[in-house]
Amino acid sequence: MSRHPDATLSDVAHAAGVALSTASRILNGESGHRAASATRDRVLAVARQLNYQPNALARGLRTARTYTLGIAVPQLENPVFPQIIVGAEAAARERGYSLLISHVAESDTDSRTYERLAGVSRVDGLLVATLEDDTRLAAALASASKPFVVLNRKLRGVANHAVFDSFAAAEMATAHLIALGHRRIAHLAGRLQGYNGTRRLAGFRAALRAAGIPRDAELVMQAGYTFEGGEIAMRELLRRTARPTGIVAATMLAAAGAMKVLHAEGVAIPGEISIVAIHDATIADMLHPPLTTVRLPLHELGASATRGLLDLIEGKATSVAIMLPPQGLVLRASTGPVAGGAPAARSPRAPAARAARALRP
Amino acid sequence: MSRHPDATLSDVAHAAGVALSTASRILNGESGHRAASATRDRVLAVARQLNYQPNALARGLRTARTYTLGIAVPQLENPVFPQIIVGAEAAARERGYSLLISHVAESDTDSRTYERLAGVSRVDGLLVATLEDDTRLAAALASASKPFVVLNRKLRGVANHAVFDSFAAAEMATAHLIALGHRRIAHLAGRLQGYNGTRRLAGFRAALRAAGIPRDAELVMQAGYTFEGGEIAMRELLRRTARPTGIVAATMLAAAGAMKVLHAEGVAIPGEISIVAIHDATIADMLHPPLTTVRLPLHELGASATRGLLDLIEGKATSVAIMLPPQGLVLRASTGPVAGGAPAARSPRAPAARAARALRP
DNA sequence: TTGAAAGCGCTAACAC
DNA sequence: GTGTTAGCGCTTTCAA
Numbered sequence: 124m125s126r127h128p129d130a131t132l133s134d135v136a137h138a139a140g141v142a143l144s145t146a147s148r149i150l151n152g153e154s155g156h157r158a159a160s161a162t163r164d165r166v167l168a169v170a171r172q173l174n175y176q177p178n179a180l181a182r183g184l185r186t187a188r189t190y191t192l193g194i195a196v197p198q199l200e201n202p203v204f205p206q207i208i209v210g211a212e213a214a215a216r217e218r219g220y221s222l223l224i225s226h227v228a229e230s231d232t233d234s235r236t237y238e239r240l241a242g243v244s245r246v247d248g249l250l251v252a253t254l255e256d257d258t259r260l261a262a263a264l265a266s267a268s269k270p271f272v273v274l275n276r277k278l279r280g281v282a283n284h285a286v287f288d289s290f291a292a293a294e295m296a297t298a299h300l301i302a303l304g305h306r307r308i309a310h311l312a313g314r315l316q317g318y319n320g321t322r323r324l325a326g327f328r329a330a331l332r333a334a335g336i337p338r339d340a341e342l343v344m345q346a347g348y349t350f351e352g353g354e355i356a357m358r359e360l361l362r363r364t365a366r367p368t369g370i371v372a373a374t375m376l377a378a379a380g381a382m383k384v385l386h387a388e389g390v391a392i393p394g395e396i397s398i399v400a401i402h403d404a405t406i407a408d409m410l411h412p413p414l415t416t417v418r419l420p421l422h423e424l425g426a427s428a429t430r431g432l433l434d435l436i437e438g439k440a441t442s443v444a445i446m447l448p449p450q451g452l453v454l455r456a457s458t459g460p461v462a463g464g465a466p467a468a469r470s471p472r473a474p475a476a477r478a479a480r481a482l483r484p
Numbered sequence: 485m486s487r488h489p490d491a492t493l494s495d496v497a498h499a500a501g502v503a504l505s506t507a508s509r510i511l512n513g514e515s516g517h518r519a520a521s522a523t524r525d526r527v528l529a530v531a532r533q534l535n536y537q538p539n540a541l542a543r544g545l546r547t548a549r550t551y552t553l554g555i556a557v558p559q560l561e562n563p564v565f566p567q568i569i570v571g572a573e574a575a576a577r578e579r580g581y582s583l584l585i586s587h588v589a590e591s592d593t594d595s596r597t598y599e600r601l602a603g604v605s606r607v608d609g610l611l612v613a614t615l616e617d618d619t620r621l622a623a624a625l626a627s628a629s630k631p632f633v634v635l636n637r638k639l640r641g642v643a644n645h646a647v648f649d650s651f652a653a654a655e656m657a658t659a660h661l662i663a664l665g666h667r668r669i670a671h672l673a674g675r676l677q678g679y680n681g682t683r684r685l686a687g688f689r690a691a692l693r694a695a696g697i698p699r700d701a702e703l704v705m706q707a708g709y710t711f712e713g714g715e716i717a718m719r720e721l722l723r724r725t726a727r728p729t730g731i732v733a734a735t736m737l738a739a740a741g742a743m744k745v746l747h748a749e750g751v752a753i754p755g756e757i758s759i760v761a762i763h764d765a766t767i768a769d770m771l772h773p774p775l776t777t778v779r780l781p782l783h784e785l786g787a788s789a790t791r792g793l794l795d796l797i798e799g800k801a802t803s804v805a806i807m808l809p810p811q812g813l814v815l816r817a818s819t820g821p822v823a824g825g826a827p828a829a830r831s832p833r834a835p836a837a838r839a840a841r842a843l844r845p
Numbered sequence: 846t847t848g849a850a851a852g853c854g855c856t857a858a859c860a861c
Numbered sequence: 862g863t864g865t866t867a868g869c870g871c872t873t874t875c876a877a
Contacts, residue, residue: 128629129605129629131869131870131871132870132871132872133870133871141847141848142847142848142849143848143849143870143871143872144847144848144849144850144872144873145846145847145848147871147872147873148846148847148872148873151872162846162847174627176605177605177870177871178545178605178869178870178871179604179605179606180541180544180545180550180605180606180869180870180871181545181605181853181869181870181871181872182870182871182872183541183853183871184539184541184542184545184852184853184854184855184869184870184871185852185853185870185871185872185873186853186871186872186873187853189541191606199560199565199566199569199570200563200566200567200765200766202561204560205560205561206561208560208587209560209587209589212587221586222586222587223584223585223586224584224585224586224587225582225583225584225585226569226570226573226583226585228570243540244490244537244538244539244540244541244854245540245541245552245606266535268489268490350766350769350770379770380770382770382772383769383770383772383774386772404561405561405711406767406770408711408744409711409740409741409743409744409767409770409771410770410771410772411743411744411747411771411772413744492853492854492855493854493855493856494854494855502863502864503863503864503865504854504855504856504864504865505856505857505863505864505865505866506862506863506864508855508856508857509856509857509862509863512856523862523863538854538855539853539854539855541853541854541855542853542854542855542856542869543854543855543856544855544869545853545854545855545868545869545870545871546854546855546856546857546868546869547855547856547857547869548869605870
């Protein structure tokens, strides 16, 4: 490494015996510029030989464009983010941009973190994934000089976002259990202050209401978005109230935690309790029994948010508001007919009909 | 967003009525420069008011230093990478650097991907995580003009690396099963062409040898590093040979795939087959039964590789060669005494003694 | 079609 | 202690 310093454009031009600007034009394949093919070939050959790589800093400084997008992610170990990232990257690459990932720990108390984020002079725009409704973040973004799109939530006072239809997803998951004859259904909710948490709770309740099942506050337990949160909530739920026959978990991680507790308590899944979660990833297949889920288009969220951001950057749009519907139910083995119950004697209601669209795992 | 263009240093200097260089020095807190506190306060106040953020591109161009490190990751969805990244980030931040993550799909056939990687003018150095022994990568790195460290493998012809002692890890995992009385032990191996794959296989064999258990080629099956690979290998293993009583999996993902197949076949874990994997993460706790593992210091790998890279960058070192030992066995519920067998009647041999160091999950 | 020159925002000599 | 100035590598007028 560090053998010879990088060749610069000036080196190439010199070696090829042309002016700087000529070399630049040729290497950038300037349109409407039919360089004499002799010169052209010479420059290209020299560039290759010298292993010339344009200096992104200099180019960016000059053009005020980096052709790079940033994505800030709070929780790399959450299986939803990698998929969003991969989708974003594909969309970025398709339009000639690259994607830089930046891990922003949510516990990061350094308030300048967000200011730095918003000011980043290294990127042309920013995708911001976040779990919390962080007012500092909102403030930083509000004064940002670069376009940005908030992923996976709506942030108070911030216009551009790309979210899932969490209401519909929860409705679909709940309707699935109802169609299987469940009537005593619990909800392991996300953060009840947050966007997805509230929307999913609302969807859960709407599905119950549509089926004429009375609301029971005892059956809603906040679990957050982690494995440990799922464990704690499930344990608490079992302690506090009569056992439900079905569970709608706001996320796979919470569902995994709940399942661990159920196994520890010797509760059969789905024999005694069925469980369905929102979000789908490989991990659903690794659980035992494999977890029935409502699949959300993670890849597509990343991709369409990116396209929106690029439109913002290139002036093709002035705002981005994307809401993606769930893709459907992925039937695995963690849900089944309610024990001894009449499995959906009545014809399913609206939400249940929606849930009918099942995907293969 | 995009309200007013970013304030530049020149704006700040103007507004504060000082020269550019004065503003620069004050804002950079130049040592040995006792700025008159009046000027100083004025400049700082103006900078804050204008929300001045130094342009990283310009600064980097001028100083030829970006105070940014890059990390190239092939497989974001593999649970080992996030932990490595978090460790790297912590170490980078500690020395005043930030970390940019870049996802490099291994399927990426674009050979320029690696050249771009190696040439990156946006970072001061590069951490390269990779699963394959890619000759294109090695070639690109060999001609790189920036320092770099290869993570998690040794690459032929490339000096700087940070790896785990995969041999010791596999030995430890295998010795654990041997200590539980197992003698018919299978290995779900990684990639047998790769560094970790071969080292783990060697460790597995060494432990068997030390216990006087003859080698049986039938019991080694290549599974790679994915869930699906684990499924396929396990299915093949069950089809091809008499059932083992213990399995050493090269990774958690492969172990998860194997466990799924075992469940499907109705094989009791650990009643009929015990399974232990190399690598530890939350996912080990989500599996049923929870997976016994040999924990590798992922966080520390990222951190020490980063420190090494920074030493390279800052000229404090000329090469980096790091090998980290496994942290120990994390006993969970997927391993147990061999059915009906004599549980380690003989006193354990050397490797078994090593395995004795057990960690809490 | 090609060349000369300006300048993106910043730091670091070098003068005062 | 502060100001002036050159120049990092590049793109892009403007002339030739």
